[in-house]
Amino acid sequence: MKDIIAQFAIQNEVAEPQPLKIGFINDSFIIRAKHAGERSYFLQRINHHIFQNVEGLQQNILKVTDHIRRKLVAAGETDIERKVLELVPTHDGKLYYRTPEGDYWRVYVLIENARSQEKVTPASAELAGEAFGRFQCQLADLPFSELCESIPNFHNIEFRLQQFDDALAADAAGRKAACADIIDAINSRRDEMCLAERLFREGKLPKHINHCDTKVNNILFDEAGRPICIVDLDTVMPGFVLSDFGDFMRTAANTGLEDDPNLDNIHVDLEIFEAYTRGYLKQATFLTDIERELLPYGCRLLSYMQTVRFFTDYLNGDTYYKIQYPNHNLVRTRAQLRLLEEQEKVADQMTAIINKLS
Ligand code: GN1
Numbered sequence: 001m002k003d004i005i006a007q008f009a010i011q012n013e014v015a016e017p018q019p020l021k022i023g024f025i026n027d028s029f030i031i032r033a034k035h036a037g038e039r040s041y042f043l044q045r046i047n048h049h050i051f052q053n054v055e056g057l058q059q060n061i062l063k064v065t066d067h068i069r070r071k072l073v074a075a076g077e078t079d080i081e082r083k084v085l086e087l088v089p090t091h092d093g094k095l096y097y098r099t100p101e102g103d104y105w106r107v108y109v110l111i112e113n114a115r116s117q118e119k120v121t122p123a124s125a126e127l128a129g130e131a132f133g134r135f136q137c138q139l140a141d142l143p144f145s146e147l148c149e150s151i152p153n154f155h156n157i158e159f160r161l162q163q164f165d166d167a168l169a170a171d172a173a174g175r176k177a178a179c180a181d182i183i184d185a186i187n188s189r190r191d192e193m194c195l196a197e198r199l200f201r202e203g204k205l206p207k208h209i210n211h212c213d214t215k216v217n218n219i220l221f222d223e224a225g226r227p228i229c230i231v232d233l234d235t236v237m238p239g240f241v242l243s244d245f246g247d248f249m250r251t252a253a254n255t256g257l258e259d260d261p262n263l264d265n266i267h268v269d270l271e272i273f274e275a276y277t278r279g280y281l282k283q284a285t286f287l288t289d290i291e292r293e294l295l296p297y298g299c300r301l302l303s304y305m306q307t308v309r310f311f312t313d314y315l316n317g318d319t320y321y322k323i324q325y326p327n328h329n330l331v332r333t334r335a336q337l338r339l340l341e342e343q344e345k346v347a348d349q350m351t352a353i354i355n356k357l358s
């Protein structure tokens with residue numbers, strides 16, 4: 001570990017890295033400053049099986065954080081080092097270090113006195129909406145073509161349906177026969193769910209830079225409970241604003257769990273929906289009419305996409321998502337499908353809320 005840290009341009013004396021239990025994808029460590037008042041750091045081993053283009057990934061993060069920092073400076077903000085992540089380069093100016101064994105490591109400056117939260121209340125949902133809306137707005141003038149897709153076609157539903165079709169044809173785990181209802185539910189919504197990609201090809205729906213993992217725990221809050229910084233920038237990439245709006249609602253505006261075995265627990269929490277939307281619309285001033293109109297559709301699209309992704313992994317024999325028990329991906333699939341059905345029931349109410357707040 002000492003060899004790894006020695007590669008990075010860390011100027012002050014630091015203690016041994018301590019492992020942190022956060023996230024399922026990368027391995028994270030905290031490196032504390034030895035002397036009070038000096039910088040501490042956040043070290044990560046990047047999962048290069050999932051992020052195969054580490055150079056592109058790190059360039060994305062640099063472009064996005066530099067762009068946001070320039071915006072903060074121009075706006076005369078203070079405390080900027082807590083409002084945007086900062087990568088620490090290696091001594092030879094690289095954004096990551098590759099070990100002789102082929103592992104990839106990176107270092108960020110640690111944001112002090114900040115915490116994340118797992119659960120939302122209506123009050124924190126509104127702040128979360130402001131935070132993700134501000135993040136998108138800060139990036140709205142960075143051309144999306146400047147960034148690569150750190151996971152190619154990550155939120156492209158046409159691609160996800162192709163993976164589903166391939167998994168169905170192969171039926172590698174012999175699981176498809178018992179799942180005719182799920183297969184029907186996916187197939188009957190295909191056309192509707194590919195609308196965003198069609199509108200993009202027709203030049204009617206723009207792409208922007210999105211976070212693509214808008215769970216509330218990717219926002220750091222200060223001691224007073226105010227959002228200060230958006231973190232986990234690995235999936236920041238070009239896409240539709242629907243992704244970020246929809247994924248927050250998928251994970252936060254659900255009265256049940258993502259993998260709830262009791263489908264009766266699953267309903268749309270319209271109070272959370274309204275609170276987040278209020279915060280989001282306040283900040284996301286760049287939205288076009290069609291983007292605003294499609295926000296309820298974005299919620300359904302992300303639940304549908306997650307249904308397709310979990311179910312494809314189930315058909316493939318559980319090769320992507322870590323599972324805690326044998327049918328976990330099937331339980332996840334059914335829970336996401338139920339959420340989609342519940343979102344379909346309240347689509348008009350969602351639209352009414354958006355119209356009221358616009
Ligand atoms: C994965 O590991 P986590 O929870 O950050 C996945 C997301 C899914 C989510 C479903 C890189 O995210 O896209 O929505 O699981 N991330 C990747 O729980 O595939």
Ligand code: MG
Nearest residue numbers: 023025213232
């Ligand atoms: Mg994540």
